[in-house]
Amino acid sequence: MFQLGKTIVSEDIIEKDFVCNLSACKGACCIDGEAGAPLEESETQKLQEIYPVVKSYLRKEGIEAIEKQGVFVKTPHGELETPLINGADCAYVIFDDKGTALCAIEEAYNQGEVDWKKPISCHLYPVRVQDYTEFSAVNYHKWEICDDACTLGKELQVPVYKFVKQALIRKFGKDWYMELEKVAEDLRK
Numbered sequence: 001m002f003q004l005g006k007t008i009v010s011e012d013i014i015e016k017d018f019v020c021n022l023s024a025c026k027g028a029c030c031i032d033g034e035a036g037a038p039l040e041e042s043e044t045q046k047l048q049e050i051y052p053v054v055k056s057y058l059r060k061e062g063i064e065a066i067e068k069q070g071v072f073v074k075t076p077h078g079e080l081e082t083p084l085i086n087g088a089d090c091a092y093v094i095f096d097d098k099g100t101a102l103c104a105i106e107e108a109y110n111q112g113e114v115d116w117k118k119p120i121s122c123h124l125y126p127v128r129v130q131d132y133t134e135f136s137a138v139n140y141h142k143w144e145i146c147d148d149a150c151t152l153g154k155e156l157q158v159p160v161y162k163f164v165k166q167a168l169i170r171k172f173g174k175d176w177y178m179e180l181e182k183v184a185e186d187l188r189k
Contacts (some may be wrong), residue, residue, distance in 0.1 A: 003135075004179050007172065012140035013160040014184045017153030018126055020163075024148035027101025029125060030093045032145055036081030037090060038121040038128075039072055044080055047071040050105065050114045057094060057104035065091040082119065092118075123167035126160060159184070 002009055039047070051071050055063060062085060069083040069091070083091040094104045103122065108114045117123055126146060130137040140160055153163065161168065161180055169177045 002183055004176055004183070005172075006134070007136045007138050007176070009138040009180070009183075010140055011187065013127055013138065014180075014187055016140050016142075016150070016160050017156075017158055018146070018149050018160045018163050019153040019156050019158050020146075021148040021152045022100050024152075025145055026099055027093070028145040029143070030101040030103065030122075031089045034087070035075070036073065036084050037119045039080040039082065039119050040121075041080065043119055044072045046116050047082075050108070050116060053113050054092070054104050054108045057107050058092065059094055061085045061089075062091040062093065062104065120167065120171055124164055124171060127164050127168070129171065 001011065048071050051066070055066075058066070065083050065085045071083075073081055073083045075081060085091055085093075089101075090103075092104045093101045094107065096102055103118050105114065105116065105118045109117045121128070126141045126143070126149070128139050128141045130139070153160070161184060165177065168180070
């Protein structure tokens with residue numbers, strides 16, 4: 001672990017390799033697990049703003065889940081998440097013609113219809129950020145459904161922090177990321 005500003009960062013994001021391999025996993029992270037994607041408070045307002053546009057990209061089941069539960073849900077522990085369809089798929093998930101799970105929000109973004117790519121927790125994955133009063137913990141999340149991504153990352157020699165570069169800059173800023181790169185260079189020496 002090392003500190004960058006008000007973050008405590010796991011060395012795993014530098015030492016582990018990762019490149020999403022959608023052809024192998026088919027977007028399993030959007031349909032597996034027992035919770036929706038974690039959301040930041042500010043993202044709940046954004047979801048409310050863009051839902052009318054994103055709705056046209058959604059599956060019928062996703063629309064039904066969102067209209068029943070809301071564009072986001074609050075867990076019994078007070079955490080904010082995307083709603084799920086019958087406790088499984090993220091309500092915002094759609095599928096391409098090969099059966100690969102995609103994000104309807106990101107599809108609307110890619111088409112230039114909204115200005116928000118997707119929740120930062122999804123953009124950052126496999127990096128997870130846990131906010132505390134005095135600092136944020138930045139960790140690598142190992143999930144067996146991503147084993148193919150770890151294999152591909154190793155083959156291509158892409159460390160986690162480089163794979164999620166744009167998301168880390170989005171979350172913490174360019175200066176923070178430049179400091180992270182310096183730490184990575186020092187660790188490699």
